[in-house]
Amino acid sequence: MAEKTYILLAEDEAALGLIVKESLETRDFRVDLAEDGEKALKLATQNDYDALVLDVMMPKKDGFTLAKEVRLQDDSIPIIFLTAKSQTADVVEGFSIGGNDYLKKPFSMEELIVRIHNLVSRKKLQKNxxxxxxxxxxxxxxxxxxxxxxxxxxxxxxxxxxxxxxxxxxxxxxxxxxxxxxxxxxxxxxxxxxxxxxxxxxxxxxxxxxxxxxxxxxxxxxxxxxx
Structure with a gap:
């Protein structure tokens, strides 16, 4: 049996976080859910994730700050931002600090899954x-x-x-x-x-x-x- 793709999901909206987590798990993902940026950073340093899915607006530590701190330790892990922001400067900032992709809320689970798979597959290809x-x-x-x-x-x-x-x-x-x-x-x-x-x-x-x-x-x- 193939190993499940291991994802860290950071989302402070409890209902949305549970929906996304459960939807991913029904599609053969393994998911840890964090309700704020500080908890997400702690989990990111403790576990070997295949990708991070980070909400931008979170309590204690926002998604951009979290990504910056993760990038100090890991330059290669794929990061996808979930955001309600649509200003050009916000999107460019997300990519500039090391984000690999972003999805604007509301989003479809199918699109999120495809983007996760694409990023994780590209990372695995690097080894060869x-x-x-x-x-x-x-x-x-x-x-x-x-x-x-x-x-x-x-x-x-x-x-x-x-x-x-x-x-x-x-x-x-x-x-x-x-x-x-x-x-x-x-x-x-x-x-x-x-x-x-x-x-x-x-x-x-x-x-x-x-x-x-x-x-x-x-x-x-x-x-x-x-x-």
Whole structure:
């Protein structure tokens, strides 16, 4: 029998939390439920979860703060935000601090399950991916690190690592913007596109030591990594 996907659900609305927990458990998930951010952080440090599903607005510690603290210990665990917020700045902030996806309330259980499965599957695939070279850099995709020659390792976030992986695999070719947004963000809407632009800017800075490497914005199509 396959091992169940282990999820931490942090949701302060008691009724909603129980509904989501029970719905996931009927679909062969194992779920721990936390009613506030502090309890969620304690559980996250004690257990080996496959993914975290975090409400943004919670007592004691909000979802964004919780995610920041989790990322100090684990750069790879998938994080999905549940939020009633719809402002561009809020969505971009969620991605920038290390979130992998978000769902606006109200949401369907089917969509949540698909997004969890996609993120968990991508994480498991990392274990079988070889080291990649780009210019003077060595990119360790499974460990999400980047190293220039003999310099210190630079840690990448989950989304930075996946975005760089696809750019390198399509080196000197245009990486279709809509395709990669749907693959990594599960959406190609305005909020996701803004978030992707932020991550591209971060990657440019982390690759800046090798002047032969460029990430070019091909207007109307996507991005191209050249070396």
């Amino acid at each position: 991916t070889e080291l990649l070279e780009i210019g003077g850099y060595l990119f360790n995709f499974p460990k999400q690190t980047l190293q220039y020659r003999d310099d210190e390792l630079v840690l990448l976030t989950h989304r930075e690592a996946h975005l760089l992986f696809h750019l390198i695999k399509n080196k000197n070719q245009v990486l279709d913007r809509s395709l990669i947004l749907n693959k990594l963000w599960n959406s190609d809407d305005f909020f996701a596109a803004r978030s992707m632009d932020v991550f591209i800017s971060k990657l440019r800075k982390k690759l800046a030591q090798d002047e032969s490497i460029q990430i070019i914005n091909v207007r109307g199509y996507g991005y191209k990594l050249t070396c």
